[in-house]
Every structure is written in C-alpha cells, then in structure tokens.
Amino acid sequence: MIVICSDTSLAADPQISEDLKSISQAYFLPLYPNMVEEEDPIPMYAQKLLVTLIEYGFVNVSDILHLKTVAQCFLFLVGDLSNANVSNVKLCLALASAPDMDPKILSELRVVRKIGNLLEFVTAKGMEDFLEPTLDLCRAFILCGIGRNKGEALSKKPALLCDNGFDMSMAVHQRHSINDIGDFGFNMGIFLELAGSPEPQIADLASDCAVLLLRAAPRDGTMGFLANLPKVAHVMQSLNNEASQLQLLRIIYALAFCCRQYLAHAMILSIPVSALVQVETFVSALKQSNLEGVSNAASYLGMELERMPHCV
Structure with missing residues (x-):
C-alpha cells in the first residue's frame, strides 16, 4: 500500500483511491490495535502505514480518535527514546492536530x-x-x-x-x-x-x-x-x-x-540583574528599529522592564 501511495499516477486513480479507502477501513484499521502489540518490527511498519494512509487521505484521523488507540500511539514516549522513529512523532502530531480531537x-x-x-x-x-x-x-x-x-x-x-x-x-x-x-x-x-x-x-x-x-x-x-x-x-x-x-x-x-x-x-523567582540589564540595553537599541512594529514593541517592553526589581 505504501508503494501505491508513493506512486502518484496510481494514487491519483479514482478507482484505486476508492479501493484503498475500502481496504483500509475494512481490514487495516480493525487489525491496527493488535498489530501495534506484536513483536518488532510489526508495530513500526503498522504505524508507518497508518501515517501514510492518513497523509494521503485514505484514513481519516477521526476514525482512530478513541482513547485506547490514541494512547497506543503515544506509548513510544515511555520507552527508550533512541528507539523512536519519525513515524511515531508524525502519527501523534496528526492525532493532536485533528480538528475533532477532544x-x-x-x-x-x-x-x-x-x-x-x-x-x-x-x-x-x-x-x-x-x-x-x-x-x-x-x-x-x-x-x-x-x-x-x-x-x-x-x-x-x-x-x-x-x-x-x-x-x-x-x-x-x-x-x-x-x-x-x-x-x-x-x-x-x-x-x-x-x-x-x-x-x-x-x-x-x-x-x-x-x-x-x-x-x-x-x-x-x-x-x-x-x-x-x-x-x-x-x-x-x-x-x-x-x-x-x-x-x-x-x-x-x-x-x-x-x-x-x-x-x-x-x-518568587531570582532574576539575575546582569541578564535584566543586558536585555534592557538591547531593547533600548531596538526602539530605533526600522522593522515594522518592533520599535513600538520595544518601547512597550522597555516600560515593563523598568518596573522590574533591579536589586542585587
């Protein structure tokens, strides 16, 4: 399926596109929760395929927006992060970015x-x-x-x-x-x-x-x-x-x-006076900036910085 998706001529074919959607809904999604619990490397390939299907519109994020599946997608965060792959992150991103995510x-x-x-x-x-x-x-x-x-x-x-x-x-x-x-x-x-x-x-x-x-x-x-x-x-x-x-x-x-x-x-927070003075110095210079909006913003910030405590 990944090969088909990566072939733009095939993915653009209306009939193939409809078939992929049907296969994804009927066979892939029902099996996905079990596949991610299998031994490696099956979970990795399952997630990679899911990300691809979402990216090409063959699976809607709304189809997997329930707690168990969402929780499974984030499980990689509790393990050794050196074993994470980009597909893990992209899948979580797709879920978190979904308009209907609760x-x-x-x-x-x-x-x-x-x-x-x-x-x-x-x-x-x-x-x-x-x-x-x-x-x-x-x-x-x-x-x-x-x-x-x-x-x-x-x-x-x-x-x-x-x-x-x-x-x-x-x-x-x-x-x-x-x-x-x-x-x-x-x-x-x-x-x-x-x-x-x-x-x-x-x-x-x-x-x-x-x-x-x-x-x-x-x-x-x-x-x-x-x-x-x-x-x-x-x-x-x-x-x-x-x-x-x-x-x-x-x-x-x-x-x-x-x-x-x-x-x-x-x-209650200790703020280094040296850092405060350094920021104030640069902000003072920004008041002369020609960049749109920066001069006004710097002037506003300058007033707020003046109110901050400067005790050593």
Missing part, C-alpha cells in the same frame, strides 16, 4: 512532560529529522488547549498576548485545557534556544510555542521564560532582521507579558 483525551494521557523530554533529547542529539515534527507536536498540544482560532490569531499578532480584552476572551477555552500543559514550562529554555535557530521553520515553531504556552499556562510559562532570561538578549539579537521580524516580536511581547505576570502575582 482535549480531554490528550489530557488523560498526561504525556506533556514526556513530549518535552523528547524535544530535549532530539535537540541534544542533533536529530534534525525529528526536530520539526516534535516542535510541531508541542505546538499542537498547546493549541488544542487554548483553541485553534485564538491560538492562530496570537501566532500572527503576538501583541495580543498583552491585550486585556483578548485575555478575557480566553477564559472559556481554558476550561477545556490540557491539565498538564504547564509541564512545557520546563522546556521553555529549549523553546528559546531554538527560537534563535538559523533554520526559519524551527525558529518559527519554537517562538510560537513560547508565546502560546504563556497563554495556555501563564504561571508555568512565565517561570520558565524568566528563569532563562540570560538567553533572551542573545535570541533577540539573532532575530533582529527583516526575515525574522515576527519571531522577534513574539519574544518581545512574551517578555513583556512575563514582566507583567511576575509583578501582578508577586512571583
């Missing part, structure tokens, strides 16, 4: 910490083919918790993060949030590091994860962001160019949001 199912899995561990692992090992789908999986989980429409709006206009009206409109969505989404706060350092990546898609996904997490889990996200403040100035410097303007705005407004959260909730 956040309650993802919440019951309690795998956010494990996904974060996977991100740390693939980053440390330089597993480039894993990095983008893993970041995408992080983003899909966060989006599922806050609502895709609101999340997409925030991705495009990060200034909304500091908009009180937008803040109030999130309340309904967060009632259905993923319970352990705040565990991604432990991975904020990686999100920030990857936000400064020279790879545009990686930088985009990572900076987006950072901003969205602050909305999905304000306290945990803020603690994680401010704990990694020494990295922020470097990240902003690497993003200070026209091609990375949106990513730079995300980091600027993310830090402004964190400053507000820190003061509003009297958070």
Whole structure:
C-alpha cells in the first residue's frame, strides 16, 4: 500500500483511491490495535502505514480518535527514546492536530512532560529529522488547549498576548485545557534556544510555542521564560532582521507579558540583574528599529522592564 501511495499516477486513480479507502477501513484499521502489540518490527511498519494512509487521505484521523488507540500511539514516549522513529512523532502530531480531537483525551494521557523530554533529547542529539515534527507536536498540544482560532490569531499578532480584552476572551477555552500543559514550562529554555535557530521553520515553531504556552499556562510559562532570561538578549539579537521580524516580536511581547505576570502575582523567582540589564540595553537599541512594529514593541517592553526589581 505504501508503494501505491508513493506512486502518484496510481494514487491519483479514482478507482484505486476508492479501493484503498475500502481496504483500509475494512481490514487495516480493525487489525491496527493488535498489530501495534506484536513483536518488532510489526508495530513500526503498522504505524508507518497508518501515517501514510492518513497523509494521503485514505484514513481519516477521526476514525482512530478513541482513547485506547490514541494512547497506543503515544506509548513510544515511555520507552527508550533512541528507539523512536519519525513515524511515531508524525502519527501523534496528526492525532493532536485533528480538528475533532477532544482535549480531554490528550489530557488523560498526561504525556506533556514526556513530549518535552523528547524535544530535549532530539535537540541534544542533533536529530534534525525529528526536530520539526516534535516542535510541531508541542505546538499542537498547546493549541488544542487554548483553541485553534485564538491560538492562530496570537501566532500572527503576538501583541495580543498583552491585550486585556483578548485575555478575557480566553477564559472559556481554558476550561477545556490540557491539565498538564504547564509541564512545557520546563522546556521553555529549549523553546528559546531554538527560537534563535538559523533554520526559519524551527525558529518559527519554537517562538510560537513560547508565546502560546504563556497563554495556555501563564504561571508555568512565565517561570520558565524568566528563569532563562540570560538567553533572551542573545535570541533577540539573532532575530533582529527583516526575515525574522515576527519571531522577534513574539519574544518581545512574551517578555513583556512575563514582566507583567511576575509583578501582578508577586512571583518568587531570582532574576539575575546582569541578564535584566543586558536585555534592557538591547531593547533600548531596538526602539530605533526600522522593522515594522518592533520599535513600538520595544518601547512597550522597555516600560515593563523598568518596573522590574533591579536589586542585587
């Protein structure tokens, strides 16, 4: 079936396409739960085939959106991560990204910490083919918790993060949030590091994860962001160019949001004054930026930074 799918001339044939859908529904899907419990390498091939069938539209994600099958797809996260394959991650991504995925199912899995561990692992090992789908999986989980429409709006206009009206409109969505989404706060350092990546898609996904997490889990996200403040100035410097303007705005407004959260909730967190001064110095320079929106964003952030305690 994978060979047929990869042959565009065959996959485009209406009759073959219909036959593949029929075979998938009648034979493959009913057997899938048993195949993933067989000895290796059968589970790997079963998952690879399922990913292929989903990608080519022969299987709908809605066909497998029940707790047992979804839980099986995420089982690889509890084992040795060095044995994971990209198909594992892509399958989980397809499930988490499905419009009709119930956040309650993802919440019951309690795998956010494990996904974060996977991100740390693939980053440390330089597993480039894993990095983008893993970041995408992080983003899909966060989006599922806050609502895709609101999340997409925030991705495009990060200034909304500091908009009180937008803040109030999130309340309904967060009632259905993923319970352990705040565990991604432990991975904020990686999100920030990857936000400064020279790879545009990686930088985009990572900076987006950072901003969205602050909305999905304000306290945990803020603690994680401010704990990694020494990295922020470097990240902003690497993003200070026209091609990375949106990513730079995300980091600027993310830090402004964190400053507000820190003061509003009297958070107990030691912030290095040297890191704060370094950020302030660079933000001051950004006030003269010609990049669209950056000057105003830097001015706004500058005011928030002035309110932060500067005690040694």
